[in-house]
Amino acid sequence: MKDGKTKIRRFSTFRIAEHWMIILSSVVLFATGLCQRFWHVDSAQWFILKMGGIDNVRLVHRYMGLFFTFEILLHVGVAVGGVASRKWESSMFITREDLVASIHNIRYYFGLENHAARCDRYDYMEKFEYWTILIGGFLMIVSGAVLWLPTMVTRILPGEIIPAAKVLHSNEALLIFLINAIWHIYNSIFSPDVFPLDTSIFTGYISRDRMMREHPLELARIEGVEPNVLLGDGPPGVEEKAADSGTG
């Protein structure tokens, strides 16, 4: 058996850069957006005043929204180009296996299965997060543009679209924020499997042990062996997990 500490390349430099850009735009957009949604809260007002007023906040929010739009378009462009040129497998698409894996994991949590679901390059939780944020990102871009340019929009669409866009923008932002704050932060920081930080998106590498535990089907493909052979008789032990936590 190969050494569990062996590092396996998981993310390219482009993906690492993309993640940094998303961190930057998310932090700025959430800070300047949530203070507008919760304007009546004292801390929100403190932040707005520290930013030099609501006009500055809106300006920063809108231009960071433009940057976010660029990121999303770049991401989708690269993804479509990559998949279309058959260089990449469409590993992020949701399949029937994801549904099976999610049910399997719930059963595993309740002790009805003796091992966690065995996933490929991206597990169903990562896919859920990715798609909610990608689709949410599109909704935010479209509704944000409507709110930025209401005069232009109402030349072709009814006026009601403006308050509708506001409700959508505000709620979708909250939804994405909650997914990030609860789910993503837990999975990449507080989860016992990765605590204190899952560094793979920053370094680009992941340990073979974590690959074995979280993405065994991908590991088997990388190493050119059958998953059953790779996994042996049983699933990766919990003891292994604890020993390996935090290596990313």
Add this chain to the structure above:
Amino acid sequence: MKRWFAVIAFLLLAAGFPAAGHAKDDVDLSIESIKCLQCHGKKGIAYKFQNEESVEAYVNPAKYRLSVHSVLSCSRCHTDFSTDHHPSRNFRNKAQYRVRSSAVCRGCHTPDQIKSKSVHADLLTKEREGASPVCTDCHDAHSVTPVAGGRIIRSETEYCMKCHRQKMTMTCRNGDKISLNVSYSFSEGNAHDKLRCSDCHYGFSSDEHPKRNFRSRRDYTIASSESCRRCHFDKYTKTLDSVHNTILSQGNLNAPVCNDCHGSHQIPHMSRGVKGRVLTTHKCRKCHEEVFAVYAKSVHGSALFNEQNTDVPICIDCHTAHDIENPLTLEYHERIPQICGNCHANPAVVSKYGLSTEVLNAYLTDFHGVTLGLYRKQREQLYKPARPIAVCTDCHGTHNIMSSVSSDPANVKANLLKRCQKCHKDTNENFPNAWLSHYKPSLSKFPLIFIVSTAYKIFIPIMGLGLLLQIFLHIWRYAVNR
């Protein structure tokens, strides 16, 4: 000392002759006087001057008997006349005659005696300047009574009213005449009926009557209003912050002062009833006639004047009564939603008219309302100039507010578009529909917004709880496996 002696003598006299007026009935007139009254005691007798003016030569015998001069015979004043001699006189006009008659009074009443009454000070000064004060302007020639008119003066007010119920004027330096005649009422309707004259006219009393010299009638009014602060200091300090005081201090003397709105001697009690409220609007109307005309036609004004409705706002409800702010400032503009909200967010006021109390909240939580609130904070804390944001009056009007129920919707929309275009250039008729007209989205009103909002209200908590449950189960499984 001399004065005290006079007062004591007067009191003794008053005590000794409680019904002095009646005692006078028994006065025996001189034979000469009786003889004169045989002709002059008949009505209709008159004397004609060269300029065709005439003066009545009739003397009321009853009044003459009561007068302080009844003890004198006629010839003491009419020196050229006697029972045997009745010369023919020839005066150019009445004025000449009156001046001449006054000179007769001065034969007995010396300047020192006249000067002893402070009320005469002004007249004596005028006389030194060449004018000819006429005694009979105030003291009737044949019915002149003692100062108290034979009665005991019970109060300072009565004392002052002795003269000030007469028609007399004061002349300002610019020639303006100020009437000093006071139509004073002791009725309970007068808020100041318990006050003495000198409470307001400080410096004046039965002993003191200083001479005042004003440039104009307006100067006098403004100076008089200063008296009010002695009692109404809270209101006075408020007026110092008012736009009226600002323009007054900038030199516009037409700016209203206390007296202009409250009057001077007949000050009614404050009335919160419909009568008082109507009266208040009319006070403002004195200067703001155009605004009044517009207000009277508005939904508020017509309800006040036609229906005697006391729920509708009058001028002072929005502009306040004393610390009236310049309504064109940004600070005032920012406060308008709260001003309107005083009634429109108060169920006790508007619910009975079928109006929603949610209108204020709907505005304050919408884009404009939020921006307005933040701009105010910025201005206060960052001293940052803010842009004016559309408030209630921008869409509904100010003094010309019409009923939103009875207004033509097309008209309302057209007005709204005009207002939107002031800030949002090049907008078309779709744009005003972005404002939900204070309505809360529902399936019947703005269903798209209602559906989007409801969907998120359901989805966000479910998703949040689902994710938390996943996390909990994951940690639990980890702990169990361990």
